[in-house]
Amino acid sequence: MTATSSDIEKAAGVLRAGGLVALPTETVYGLGANAEDPAAVTRIFEVKGRPPTHPLIVHVAAAAQLDDWVAEVPPAARLLADRFWPGPLTLVLRRGTRVPLEATGGLETVAVRVPDHPVALALLSAFGGGVTAPSANRFGQVSPTTAANVRSELGGAVDFVLDGGPCEVGVESTIVDVTGEQPAILRPGGVTREDLAAVLGHPVAVPSTSGVRVPGQHPSHYAPRARVVLVEPKKILAEAELAQEDGCQVGVFLPPQLADAPVKAHAVVVLPESPAAYARGLYGFLRELDQQGCDLIVASLPPEEGLGLAIGNRLRRAAGPRAVT
C-alpha cells in the first residue's frame, strides 16, 4: 500500500534519528540516510555490503537546493537541473563542505539528484535535508523496483520501508559529470543521451573509463543469481536449446518479434515492444527468471539508442565476469 502522510512523518523521524529508510523513486528503490550523518551513511555501506569507496547520490527536494550541497554550479549543470529535475538525472559536481566524505567515497565530488516520485519528494520535504541513497539491494545484485523486492532482499536491516508502488522508469538515473570542460555521461540511465544532447546543443560523450569512480562500471553488477549470456538476436533460440539440452535450466529474454517462435527452454519472458516498458520491467524479469529456478539467462543487447543504451549497459554488467565465491 502506498505510503500515507503519517508514514512520511515517521520516515522523516527515522532519518533524523540516524536510521535507514527505503524509499521509492521513479528509477529504483533507494536505501536512504541523512546525508549529513556520517554514522548513518556508514550503515548504508554495511547493510549493502558495499565497499566504502563507492560514492552515493544525495537526493534533495528541489533544484533550488543544489547550491547548498556543492562548491559551485557551472552553467551546464544549471541548464540540465532546470530542464530534467525532478527526474532520472544525477549531476556530479564539486563537493560542498556540508557533504561528509563518507557519502562521496572519499571523493571531492558529490552526486546530486531530485527524484521524480511523490513519496520521495514528500519525504525530502518533510525531512528538510539531503538523503544519500544507493539502490536498496545487496552490492552487485539486481536493483529493487517494488517495496516487496526491498523487504525480501534487506528485510530487518532497514528501519522503515516506504511503499510507493512499482517504479515507473525501472533503471537507475543517468549520471553526468559536469566538473570537466564538457559534460560526460558516467552511467547511462533514465534520461537519454539524445535528450541531453538536445538540451546542451552538442553531443555528449560516454567515456568507457573515467577518473571518477562509478560502481556501475564494475564488471559484474545488477546481476541475478542465474548466469547471463548475451548473443545476437538471431542466435537466441539455438543458444537456449543447446544449453537446455546440456542440462541447464534456461531462461530466455525473447524479443517481441519472436513471440510466437517455439522455444526450447525452462522459462521465457517475452520482452515488451517499447524501450520504456523494457526498462521498467528489466529488473523484474531478471528476478522472475531467478525465481523460476533458471541457472542461465539468454538475452541480446537492444539497439544502443534512447533507453536501449541504459538497458544494454545493465545487461552487459549482469553478464559480466563474477568473482569466484
Ligand code: AMP
Ligand atoms: P547505486 O547505483 O545504487 O550504487 O547509486 C549510486 C550511484 O551514484 C553510483 O553509480 C555512483 O557511482 C554514483 N555516484 C555517486 N557519487 C558519485 C561521484 N562523486 N562521482 C561519480 N559517481 C558518483
Ligand code: MG
Ligand atoms: Mg546499485
